[in-house]
Amino acid sequence: MGFSRAMVLLATQSEGRRTLVKEGLRAGEDHASGSIQDSLDLIGRQGRIALGSHETAPKTLVQKREASSSLVDPLPHSGADLLPSFRRAPPSCAASVCIERATMSERVPPPHGVMEGKGAYNKHARIQASGVSLAVPFLESAARRIIPGPADQSIVIVDYGSSQGKNSLTPLRAAIGTMRSFLGPNRPILVFHVDQPANDFNTLFEVLESDTDSYALNDTHVFPSAIGRSFYEQVLPCDHVHLGWSSYAAVWLSRIPVPIPDHFHSSRSTGAIRTEFERQAAGDWEAFLALRAAELRSGGRLVVVLPAHNDRGSPGFMNLMDHANAVLAEMVAEGAISIGERERMILGSYSRKRSELLAPFARAGHFHGLSVEACEMFANPDSAWEDFERDGNKEALAAKHASFFRSTFVPSLATALGPTRSGEELGAFGNRLEVGLKDRLAQQPPAIELAVQAIVLAKLPAA
Amino acid sequence: MGFSRAMVLLATQSEGRRTLVKEGLRAGEDHASGSIQDSLDLIGRQGRIALGSHETAPKTLVQKREASSSLVDPLPHSGADLLPSFRRAPPSCAASVCIERATMSERVPPPHGVMEGKGAYNKHARIQASGVSLAVPFLESAARRIIPGPADQSIVIVDYGSSQGKNSLTPLRAAIGTMRSFLGPNRPILVFHVDQPANDFNTLFEVLESDTDSYALNDTHVFPSAIGRSFYEQVLPCDHVHLGWSSYAAVWLSRIPVPIPDHFHSSRSTGAIRTEFERQAAGDWEAFLALRAAELRSGGRLVVVLPAHNDRGSPGFMNLMDHANAVLAEMVAEGAISIGERERMILGSYSRKRSELLAPFARAGHFHGLSVEACEMFANPDSAWEDFERDGNKEALAAKHASFFRSTFVPSLATALGPTRSGEELGAFGNRLEVGLKDRLAQQPPAIELAVQAIVLAKLPAA
Structure with missing residues (x-):
């Protein structure tokens, strides 16, 4: 050890x-x-x-x-x-979930599932932005059905896994606009953005204060804030939240259960390895739901947006992942990363099937007081590919896909680099991987066939 | 222009x-x-x-x-x-204050009054920590007198100007401990840490989640969060806050009213320049109070801790400031900074006299519904100087004072550097200033005679 x-x-x-x-x-x-x-x-x-x-x-x-x-x-x-x-146990009101915690040390790499900082994720996460836009009507519909409670109490909206906030602006503005129609203009609304302590909160606050799309600019009775804690813990009091939103965040597992031989993505795992990932994903989903069920008020709604499997039963971007995997092999061959580092590079993300999303509700029709109001899947058109079909610019397509990969996945892969690596070396790792990926993608532009799913959950008043 | x-x-x-x-x-x-x-x-x-x-x-x-x-x-x-x-005007409930805002740009330096990042302020702000400890009994006493309201509603505590949080842990733990004696163990308590968007929120969240002194470690019904907005704006809804705390933060003005010839600190200004600073400080204090008065609930309390003038009518650290000013002159002479950069280096901080703190309340005995419950001053012993009296180690004393200066004031001075300066140049500026200051301090160790004042304000229920 x-x-x-x-x-x-x-x-x-x-x-x-x-x-x-x-x-x-x-x-x-x-x-x-x-x-x-x-x-x-x-x-x-x-x-x-x-x-x-x-x-x-x-x-x-x-x-x-x-x-x-x-x-x-x-x-x-x-x-x-x-x-x-x-010593922190769940509040007595909370769901029966289990949380592993440790002290932070300066030498510990950032945890997986944190997006690339300095605003990079905000700039390059277009695939997620497109998936979010498809799900906004579900959020508006859910916002319409909350029970607002006494007029002298603030409304509470929570964005679980906000990253740097850019992709949250449009859905939250839509939700707030919907609520204003029945709340009136002056009811205070508190918005909490939840992400891990290592998230780029400075960009988040800059976006909230000054992005022209920010929901906070034109509504003086909306008060944004942030919580730097994993959403695999309880982040707000029980019976506190009117409306929850989580987009492309619960795809990240709370931990990586086992190494994957010869790849970094769970979709390329098989047999017992695959089973471990399935088990982890099932447990994490139940825990996520139980925690949110505790935080929601009676009448509250939770809308979760996740990448889905497409009609062929695939996450739809595995050719992109395979190219990245090949670049990592090149980097081992040229000595840029060690074999040990490569072996530790595993994404803790898992694309759940619709049946896996619905499994906790299958037995009793509800789970921890939550019931399913909607669960729908859509094709999520890749705007970079549509641009390519118009202009035939392979370089631009490759650059967009490589930037998406870097801003979303590279920080998690980089946590596998040895603790002696400097900040410059971490940057060089990201650069080499992005450039190598772009070169390969420009030669064989992959078709990316993505899908997105949205599930709407209600915490119904006790009968 | x-x-x-x-x-x-x-x-x-x-x-x-x-x-x-x-x-x-x-x-x-x-x-x-x-x-x-x-x-x-x-x-x-x-x-x-x-x-x-x-x-x-x-x-x-x-x-x-x-x-x-x-x-x-x-x-x-x-x-x-x-x-x-x-377009963001104050909420209709809010005090009549005026707020200037603008969009952020990547090229704009961080605003003044932001402490040194990457945890440096947490490590070196011992003078502030010592002043805070003297004021903790006032916070405990104020916490005892809040009106908690209906048992099914959360208690709200706000830390105005938290910086990286280390200096907030002890007072907030004391306040929460006091409240638990009458709230019981399970009443949820929300704690909001407010600072400017450029503040080091990552260190704040790490401290809250893992520092052994954190108030959040042993109380699972306490929920920390952060707000990235200047406290010269309304940051939470009206009638929302039970207990406010602000320590060594309201000393920072909302803006620098005029340049100061030949120095960077307002205490070395005279005549019309001094008058402008006094006017700015008076207006900012009234605005701060009016905003907090709006946010406090009836029965809420606000405790503000500020550096005070000592018995000689001085902030007590002006010899330290004068040494730093001399180092800046050396840096101009050697070409490390330009004359223009030096002229723009002005701290937007102002040490208020007791009479200035009490001025808003002088006419009517209250201000925006706030009344003064206590206003006391203490000598704030300099632990670095006490160490020096024991061990005679001039080098160690100089290093501690130079680190304090750097972590608290250098980021604000560095905002005056030209926009073409790289990150490395900003770091070199801080290093040169700290080393030069340490050299001068080691030759002539200055006596630092600090004082701290605490004012306790109550928002009393309408008669």
Whole structure:
């Protein structure tokens, strides 16, 4: 083990059928020699959820161990004290979810699922922007159906996984506009943008304060704010939120369950590896829903937008991913990255099928008080490809696809680089990967056939 | 004029005696050749307040001009349309204050009053930390007296001017601890940390999530968030806040009213220059109070901690400032900075006397519904000097004072550097100034005799 580890297990039984497990990793003095699993643990340690069904677990169980065993292993149940850094349990009102936390250290790379900073994601995430625009009518419709409650209380809207905010402006402006029609112009509306602590919040606030599309510019009774915490934790009080929105964010898992041989994307995994990803994605989705169910008020609505599988059952961009994978192989061959670094490069994202989105609701028709009001899929036309069909400019097409890849996925891949890498080396890694990808894409422009799905959930008043 | 300017004037009459003035500057293509006043305008444009008393002003007046006249000049009243970027007027419930806003541009330097990033301020702001600790009992006492309201509503605490959060942890933990004694363990508490959009919010969120002193670690019903907006604007709805806290932040003015010849600190100004700073400080203090009065709930409390004048009527650190001023003169002589850059270097901070803090309340005994519950001054012992008295280590003393100066004041001074300066040059400026200051301080260690004052304000229920 390249770094010392303190693990904490906190288990309580809730709702008579679920068990909470809370674990923590403390980054130590030296993890330069860490194994792949160490790296996965580090990458994933920003927030991990496990939903168990330990019917026989005791009401409260607090454990600590100093061990080298993998997080994938089941945790041994030997009691000890709870470290101060890991003392945060879910609020008593909250769903039975399990959260792994650790202290931050300057040497720890940013967690996966953080988008490229300095506004790059805002500029290049056009595919996501296009998917969002298809889902805006669902958000407007959901906004129309919330129960606003007493007139002297503020309305609360939450953007779960905001990144730098640009792609949130249009949907939130639409939702606020819809609400104003029945709230009137003066009812205060609080908007919370939630993302991980390492997110580029400076760009977010600049966008909110000065982008001409900002929902906050022309409505003086709207008050934006941000929460720097993983949405795999509870981020606001129970029964607090009128309207939730999450777009292209819940595709990111709370952790990477296993390494993937010879690729970095879970869609290229098979067999037992694929099963582990499916299991992780199912658990994370249930945890996400349970947390949001706790935060929503009665009558509140949650709209989640996610990449979908297209008609061929594929995420539709795997040829882009395969080209990037080939560039990474070139980079290993030329010594730009080590074999160990390459092996640790795995995206913690997973494109769920419609059946996987609906699975938590299948048994009882509802889940933690949430019920499904709509679940629809659309083709998400690739504007870069449409431009190419008009102008035949292969270079421009390749540049757009490479920028999209870089702004969305490269920061997560870069977390696998060794801890001795400088800021310049991290930048050079992104540049080399983007340029190599662009060169390959210009030679064989891939057709990208994307789809997007939106699910609308309601927390209905208790009968 | 080195940059194009669009100015907007919006005036409404409120409370029968005050007038709002709203202006905006739009950074243009080229401000490399800007004058000192241009630079002041740019530096100050993040948020400026003016309180007027235009008894004869019409109810609503919206104006725009394309002009080169200084912001210090009174604005001409010729009507035109309102630019979209500047449309945000105060909420109808809000105090009659006036806010100047403009769009952000990548080329614009960060506004003054932002502390050094990457956690440096957290590490080196010991003088502020010591002053804060003296004021904590006032915050605890204020927390005890709030009116918590209905049990199903969250408690709202706001930290106005949080910087990177380290110095907020102890006071907020104390306030929350006090409140828990009468709220019980489960009442949700929302904590908002307010600072300018350019503030280092990543360090803030890391501190909140993982510092062992964080108030959020052991209380799962506390929910931290951040607001990236100047506190010279309304940042939360009216009647929303139970407890406000602001420490070493309201010393920063909303703008720099005039250049100061031969120094960068207002305490070395005299005559008409000094009068302009006094006027700006008085207006900003009234605006700050009026905005907070609007945001506070009935029964809410606001505690403001500020540097004070010591028994000799001085801020107590002017010998430190004079040494820094001498280093800047050396840097001009050696060509490290230009004369123009040096002339633009002015701190927009102003240490108010006790009489200035109390002035808004002098006439009626209250101001915008706020009344003074306490206003006290303390000597604020300099821990670096106490260490020096024990160990006689001049080098260590000089290093601590130089780091304090750098983390608190250098980012504001650096905004005066020309727009063509690279990130490396900005860093080199800070290094040269810190090293030069440390050398001078090690030769003649200055005695620093600081004082701190705390004012406690209550928004009492309407009779």
